[in-house]
Amino acid sequence: MIKVTNLTKKFGSNVSLDNINCEFKKNESIALMGANGAGKTTLVRSIMGYYHPNSGEVLINGFNPIKNRLDVLDHISFVPQLPPPIKLSIHELMEYIEVSAKVDKELIKHYANEMKLDINANINKSFFKLSGGMKQKLLIAISLAKKSNIIIYDEPTANLDPKARDDFYRLLKQNEEDKVLLFVTHRLEEVRDLVNRQIYMDLGKIVSDERF
Amino acid sequence: MKNLLLIAYLDLKESIRAKWFVVYSLVFGGLIALFFIAGVTESQVMGFSGLSRLLLMYIQITIVILPIFILITTVRSISGDRDSHVLEYMLSFPISLKQYYWGKVIGRFITVFLPVFFAMVIAVVYGALKGAAIPWSIFFLYTGLLFAMSSAFLGIAFFISSFVKSSEVALGLSFFIWIFLLAFIDIALISLMMQERMSSGLIIFISLINPMEIFRVAAISLFDPQLTVMGPVAFYILDSMSQTVFVLVSIGYPLMLGLMFAFLGYKIFEKKDLV
Numbered sequence: 001m002i003k004v005t006n007l008t009k010k011f012g013s014n015v016s017l018d019n020i021n022c023e024f025k026k027n028e029s030i031a032l033m034g035a036n037g038a039g040k041t042t043l044v045r046s047i048m049g050y051y052h053p054n055s056g057e058v059l060i061n062g063f064n065p066i067k068n069r070l071d072v073l074d075h076i077s078f079v080p081q082l083p084p085p086i087k088l089s090i091h092e093l094m095e096y097i098e099v100s101a102k103v104d105k106e107l108i109k110h111y112a113n114e115m116k117l118d119i120n121a122n123i124n125k126s127f128f129k130l131s132g133g134m135k136q137k138l139l140i141a142i143s144l145a146k147k148s149n150i151i152i153y154d155e156p157t158a159n160l161d162p163k164a165r166d167d168f169y170r171l172l173k174q175n176e177e178d179k180v181l182l183f184v185t186h187r188l189e190e191v192r193d194l195v196n197r198q199i200y201m202d203l204g205k206i207v208s209d210e211r212f
Numbered sequence: 213m214k215n216l217l218l219i220a221y222l223d224l225k226e227s228i229r230a231k232w233f234v235v236y237s238l239v240f241g242g243l244i245a246l247f248f249i250a251g252v253t254e255s256q257v258m259g260f261s262g263l264s265r266l267l268l269m270y271i272q273i274t275i276v277i278l279p280i281f282i283l284i285t286t287v288r289s290i291s292g293d294r295d296s297h298v299l300e301y302m303l304s305f306p307i308s309l310k311q312y313y314w315g316k317v318i319g320r321f322i323t324v325f326l327p328v329f330f331a332m333v334i335a336v337v338y339g340a341l342k343g344a345a346i347p348w349s350i351f352f353l354y355t356g357l358l359f360a361m362s363s364a365f366l367g368i369a370f371f372i373s374s375f376v377k378s379s380e381v382a383l384g385l386s387f388f389i390w391i392f393l394l395a396f397i398d399i400a401l402i403s404l405m406m407q408e409r410m411s412s413g414l415i416i417f418i419s420l421i422n423p424m425e426i427f428r429v430a431a432i433s434l435f436d437p438q439l440t441v442m443g444p445v446a447f448y449i450l451d452s453m454s455q456t457v458f459v460l461v462s463i464g465y466p467l468m469l470g471l472m473f474a475f476l477g478y479k480i481f482e483k484k485d486l487v
């Protein structure tokens with residue numbers, strides 16, 4: 001479903017992705033690992049079509065994520081590394097997502113509930129006024145409610161307490177069938193049961209790629 | 213289309229809650245209130261009377277302060293969202309860049325235009341209640357001018373916001389553009405005129421490229437050209453061009469200018485990395 005070919009991305013003279021080649025297929029759950037600054041986030045953002053590569057290309061179901069944004073993003077759920085300071089209220093944010101991506105609000109509430117986040121109590125609060133963990137929970141609930149066949153998480157558990165992490169992994173386990181799950185993480189032991197492939201990056205290159 | 217309106221609507225809601233919007237509305241509403249308290253409508257000076265005089269004063273002050281208001285509140289809209297990674301998340305949903313950008317432009321336009329327009333409407337309604345005659349032609353012309361002015365400076369602001377990196381640079385640029393259009397161009401032209409090397413037609417043409425000058429002249433174009441307040445540029449223009457043509461130019465040109473800058477901003481937005 002995702003095919004990355006000879007992808008290079010530089011910021012100034014800093015080579016963040018150095019001629020990356022990889023392919024992610026249906027039913028693969030990948031733990032993407034590597035030290036800070038290895039290029040994981042840059043790879044994820046290139047897959048999302050946020051970066052214009054210096055060379056090479058990304059194809060998702062055959063589509064270029066920059067030229068065919070809508071076709072590609074229809075199939076992707078994404079949770080970024082840090083929840084951004086969105087000023088919309090929860091209600092408005094859900095409206096944005098319901099209209100733009102046809103995600104059912106009730107389903108978001110359902111998953112939020114499973115993550116022990118009470119949406120109704122915070123519905124008119126600005127998103128950026130929620131606590132770090134609450135933001136993360138909401139973004140995760142949205143990503144699950146979107147029902148995409150590609151799910152990308154960039155270190156989503158940083159702000160979650162152990163209980164919330166367990167809830168999250170349980171929900172993910174129920175939802176990973178027939179999908180690609182790309183999971184940037186530093187804790188392999190936590191996602192061991194969830195993933196069947198492990199990729200290690202360093203200095204913008206893939207240094208190991210194992211399936212199990 | 214649905215997404216475009218959605219983004220405009222959400223941006224509008226977000227702006228209305230922001231502190232700058234409260235200040236913005238209070239300034240223009242307060243201006244009108246101040247005029248009434250000061251009894252501007254009752255004074256009879258230099259041939260203007262009643263509401264016309266009030267509207268003229270309102271538009272002349274607005275020409276000066278509206279641009280800087282629009283510039284400083286809008287100049288970081290796109291780049292701010294890029295730096296804070298709001299774009300990264302909001303654009304992870306299937307919304308085209310075109311819908312996102314133009315939705316933001318439309319939302320912002322409504323936010324900046326409506327308060328200045330409503331302040332004028334309130335003035336007219338209140339004046340009418342007090343028995344003043346309503347100068348409709350002036351009211352419609354000024355509505356058009358406010359519309360064109362909002363679009364010109366909003367376009368410039370979005371253009372800047374598509375590429376500028378830091379808030380300091382963005383604010384600096386805003387002030388520079390404002391002062392430049394407000395005063396420097398005039399000063400430069402006056403010194404050129406003193407040297408008498410250029411034809412007056414050329415000088416007038418150059419001064420009319422400046423949207424702020426256009427608004428200044430257009431604001432008084434409906435009044436009697438014999439009035440001394442007019443100044444040489446306005447007199448020359450209104451003498452050499454029919455009033456209707458000039459009014460159309462004074463609304464059409466800034467509108468086009470705004471659209472052109474907004475479009476350039478879009479092109480840059482599309483070409484740049486989103487994070």
Ligand SMILES: Nc1ncnc2c1ncn2[C@@H]1O[C@H](COP(=O)(O)OP(=O)(O)O)[C@@H](O)[C@H]1O
Nearest residue numbers: 011016034035036037038039040041042043487
């Ligand atoms: N927008 C950017 N501008 C400049 N350099 C960047 C940018 N994004 C990432 N980098 C650089 O690219 C390298 C890889 O970063 P990143 O992909 O965020 O690493 P990781 O997610 O693996 O920690 C780092 O050296 C980082 O400094």
Ligand SMILES: [Mg+2]
Nearest residue numbers: 040041081154
């Ligand atoms: Mg990262």
